[in-house]
């Protein structure tokens with residue numbers, strides 16, 4: 001995908017179908033692809049936080065999450081992306097995962113919300129398997145065990161719901177140790193799904 005800079009912060013010139021096609025390629029490929037959403041708040045933040053900027057740069061897919069990012073890209077004449085909300089991409093990935101019989105690991109949110117999402121997703125997307133889950137309040141010394149658990153679960157899809165920029169930092173820090181194929185930072189989406 002074509003990647004451009006908005007005020008120094010990268011974003012991919014993609015639309016929804018192109019984003020899903022990228023996910024499909026990742027699921028059928030060998031490596032690990034991190035997916036992060038770029039919205040105006042994250043652009044402002046990344047301009048002042050080089051660690052966040054680096055985290056975004058290292059992602060495989062940077063979706064234009066928010067109409068502001070789409071307008072800025074078009075107005076600057078840098079391309080014609082369409083809006084790809086992360087909160088809509090996650091269900092679409094679940095649908096694709098269900099059709100392909102994929103395994104998912106859910107990391108993040110409160111224990112209650114995390115458990116609810118693990119019950120709801122397989123009901124909503126028959127064929128999708130919850131291979132494992134972990135709430136989002138893990139102490140740093142326990143992180144390597146979590147990574148081992150994720151890999152042992154043989155999940156291909158990992159959703160990370162720690163909020164931003166915590167989830168972007170976590171994904172960048174651990175991507176090299178993970179054996180999943182797709183890892184999406186989904187912010188507060190678990191709370192939305194749990195209702």
Ligand code: UDP
Pocket residue numbers: 108109110135136137161162163164165166187188190191
């Ligand atoms: N969260 C988490 N671990 C943390 C901090 C937050 O799992 O250490 C979860 C939180 O439970 C919620 C999601 O991350 O489900 C988004 O949190 P928050 O609203 O604080 O972040 P924002 O939406 O502002 O990025």
